[in-house]
Amino acid sequence: MGYLLDTMTPKTVDAQRDVVKNERRQSYENQPYGLAQPTLGEMLYPEGHPYHWPVIGYMPDLTAASHEDVVDFFKKLTTRLATRAWWSPATSIRRRRARSSRNGSATSRRRRGRSR
Numbered sequence: 001m002g003y004l005l006d007t008m009t010p011k012t013v014d015a016q017r018d019v020v021k022n023e024r025r026q027s028y029e030n031q032p033y034g035l036a037q038p039t040l041g042e043m044l045y046p047e048g049h050p051y052h053w054p055v056i057g058y059m060p061d062l063t064a065a066s067h068e069d070v071v072d073f074f075k076k077l078t079t080r081l082a083t084r085a086w087w088s089p090a091t092s093i094r095r096r097r098a099r100s101s102r103n104g105s106a107t108s109r110r111r112r113g114r115s116r
Helices: 002-006 010-029 036-044 059-064 067-083 089-103 105-112
Strands: none
Touching: 002 067, 010 059, 010 067
């Protein structure tokens, strides 16, 4: 996603913001009982919990997002993805198998609760 930074201008951010705001209107605000889901999330989960706010966000937050905010978000996201790029489920399984083969069958016996 880092390659998107070169194409990200204030004009494109404004256009995408309008698209997201329109999607929020269509999905929540203009639907019967559309605001029930975000309201339930606010009522069921404490503040600070990821489910407390809707995924699409709130209108004031969408309006307040600046070009610099979007650029900072992409920079943080690409940095985090780059530092975790080495990990995959297959890598994890291979490492686990390598550890268990180094430790021998005693490890598997301990896992089952049958140590000698």
